[in-house]
Amino acid sequence: MVRIALDLMSGDRAPEEILEGALLSKNLCQLVVIGTKSVLEKIDGVEKIEVEDFLPMDVKPMEILHRKTSSMYVGLKLVKEKLVDAFVCAGNTGALLAGATFVVGRMEGVERPALAVPVPSTNGFAILIDAGANARVRPEHLLDFAIMGLAYAKVLGKDKPKLGLLNVGEEENKGDEVTKEAYKLLKELFPDFFIGNVEGHDINAGKVDVVVADGFSGNVAMKTMEGTAKMILQTLKEKIENSGIIAKLGALLMKKVFLQLKTTLDPRTYGGAFILGIDGIVVKAHGSSDRVAIKNAIEVAVRGCKMKLVENIKEEIKRVRNSGACGGNKDSRSDRST
Amino acid sequence: MVRIALDLMSGDRAPEEILEGALLSKNLCQLVVIGTKSVLEKIDGVEKIEVEDFLPMDVKPMEILHRKTSSMYVGLKLVKEKLVDAFVCAGNTGALLAGATFVVGRMEGVERPALAVPVPSTNGFAILIDAGANARVRPEHLLDFAIMGLAYAKVLGKDKPKLGLLNVGEEENKGDEVTKEAYKLLKELFPDFFIGNVEGHDINAGKVDVVVADGFSGNVAMKTMEGTAKMILQTLKEKIENSGIIAKLGALLMKKVFLQLKTTLDPRTYGGAFILGIDGIVVKAHGSSDRVAIKNAIEVAVRGCKMKLVENIKEEIKRVRNSGACGGNKDSRSDRST
Incomplete structure (x- = not known):
């Protein structure tokens, strides 16, 4: 059975909702919960690891590296030492990214780990990568994101995922030097998957399964979706409140439909985002995760382990490197690199 | 009375819907329509200018500069020569931007004209600038966008608009070198308006009236909103179709509310986007504009003329330059400039 560590202390609604999420997930995997003494007392029937410290949600990312007794650090260390198969955490994204990169460590051949997030689309979901780990990137980083995103899409059940590059127009010559170069690389290396540039309105439209983006515009896209x-x-809701009795009655009759819609749109429905490009499985649950979101995140982690996500990405990275593509070449330049 | 030129030949639904839009707008202003002979025959009671050529929607932007007998070029030339107060066009965005910049010409003190688009928000609308004219920018360009966006917001009736910088997090140190430097400039120059960094989910949330962004992420945000x-x-719609008779009845009773919602979300409702930073008023109507969208765009143009948008921006640019800010300084550098 897959062994998953869960940080009970991180998240807007920690520890209560995370504890409840742990209880819901007991049968999904061999669960290892990490928390302070008083929190651990509230749960039974799972393996427990006691810690003294935990990171607040508004922590500065790099602080993770100095707080070695925190629940987040301990969870990452368990992944690093292969004492668990995966770690699930609803804490500060920046800290978890920094910790995943420096504690667990980068996967061989990957320069920049990235955040891969499933977002709703008319044919189920699409994977957006990078959703915020790297503000600026080079073309070969986008190539790595494509490799990782495709592997993730396959884990989630898409046999032949359609890959798109987020840009400001469809034509090959759109965007800046980074996107133009990335377009060429993706076309060359993924002729069977790459459908070309996609625009903001394509992400949710069901025409693409994996959307590759720099972390700045990927983050803007992800959060704009939530906001919209x-x-x-x-x-x-306001229009219903301000309308007459007939529309109000209509809304009442449609209650079930509205609830379904809300679920479809709720980022928590999709459970968790993978931090890809590290040598292990770390799932970032949404900061506002409730018990169901935590359960969904644990399910995603279990699936990632069972489908050998890390191994798949490693093999794919090797294949692409051996094909002679420029990915990972640290000498290539671009005006957007930081 | 304000004199407005309208391109009858550009737009996905040209010329029919543009013609109808012209008929609806006859009384709003002194209208000058530009079209080919056969199209002009279909309208009466307005001033007409006959042209031989027009640009297709998928034209390469720079082609505008070579097609001097096209409806778009002629309209821009009318603005340049002050023969009209404004020009409204639903054609190719890139071509209109290039034409506005090179035919009408840049406003003194502005290096990069930008596209300013009103987007829906819970308190009416917010202005997103730049929505796609400049893929990469320097911090002082973002400052210019702020000046122009604030002037536009005032024209649209916001007395004390709240200004935000689109970023990947709220904290001052978020983003890349460009956003960090822009943050400092905006804080220094607009202490009464600048509320700090805003994220994708803030754009529609009613907490900000003007959102400043580079044209890449601004374009991604705008199109992601449309897509979502x-x-x-x-x-x-699908959930209603797949549900039982009760929910279907509910939907029927709510028809009016749904229509209102659709209107709120439709980009055509907001009429037009201004190309700001040029020495004249050019309004870009949405490519898919129908007659109502054209009328809305003409109304926006009329308001811009009456409120002296160009003059207001010029004065504000002068004020900021005289305050000793670095805006417009072509020697300042950033790794994101192209």
């Missing part, structure tokens, strides 16, 4: 969905649901 | 809104409406 929230605004629409709120506007709908 | 479309996905939500489609998902809602």
Whole structure:
């Protein structure tokens, strides 16, 4: 059975909702929960690791490296030492990224780990990578993101995922030097998967399964989706409140449909985002995760382990490197590198 | 009365819907329509200018400079020569931007004209600038965008607009070198307006009136909003179709509310985007504009003329330059400039 570590102390709704999430997930895997003494007392029937420290949500990312007795650090260390198969954490994204990169360590051949997030689309979901780990990138980083995103899509059940490059227009010559060069690399290396540039309105439209982006625009896209969905649901609510009895009755009859819609749009539904490009499995649950979101994140982690996500990415990285592509070449330059 | 030129030949639904839009707008201003002979025959009661050529929607942007008998070029030339107060066009964005920059010409003190788009928000709308004219920018360009966006917001009736910088996190040190430097400039120059960094989910949330962004992430944000809104409406429709008679009845009773929601979310509702930073008023109507969208765009142009948008921006640019800020300094450098 897959062994998964869970940080009970991190997340907007920690520890209560994370504890409840752990209870819901007991049968999914061999669970190892990490928390302070008083929190651990509230749960039974799982393996427990006691820590003295934990990181607040507004911590500075690099602080993770100095707080070696924190729940997040301990979880990452368990992955590093292969004492668990994966670690699930709803804590500060920057800290978890920094910790994953420096404690667990980068995968051989990958320069920049990235955050891969499933977002809703009309045909289920699409994977957005990078959703915020690297503000600026070089073309070969985008190539690595493509390799990792495709492997992730396959783990989630897409046999022949369609790959797109996030850009400001569809044509090959759109964007800046980084996207133009990345377009060439992706076309050359993934002729069977790459469908070309995609724009913001394509992400949710079901025409693409993996969207590759620099972490700045990927993050903007991800958060804009959340904001737009929230605004629409709120506007709908207000319009119903300000309308007559007939529309109000209509809304009542549609309650079930609205609940379904809300679930589809809720980022927590999709459980967790993988930090890909590190030598182990770390799942970032949404900061506002409740018990169900935690359970979903643990399920995602279990699937990643069972489908050998890390091994698949390693093999694919090797294949692409051996094909002679420039990925990973630290000498290539671009005006966007930082 | 304000004199507005309208390109009858550009737009996905040209010339029919543009013609109808012209008819709806006859009384709003002194209208000058530009079209080929056969199209001009279909309209009466307005001033007409006959052209031989027009640009298709998929034209390469720079081609505008070589097609001097096209409807778009002629419209821009009318603005340049002050023969009209503004020009409204639903054609190819890149071509209109290039034409506005090189035919009408840049405003003194502005290096990079930008596209300013009103997007829906819970308190009406927010202005997103730049929505796609400049893929990469320097910090002082973002400062210019802020000046122009604030002036635009005032024209649209916001007395004390709240200004935000699009970024990947709220803290001052988030993002890359460009956003960090821009943060400092905006804080220094607009202490009464600048509320700090905003993230993708803040754009529609009503906490900000003007969102400043580089044209790459601004374009991604704008199009992601459109895509998410479309996905939500489609998902809602599907869920209703797949549900029982009760929910279907509910939807019927809510028809009016849904129509209102659709209107709120439709980019055509907001009429037009200004190309700001040029020495004249050019309004880009949405490519898919129908007659109502054209009328809205003409209304926006009329308001821009009456409120002296160009003059206001010029004065504000002068004020900021005289305050000793680095805006417009072509020697300052950044790794993101192209």
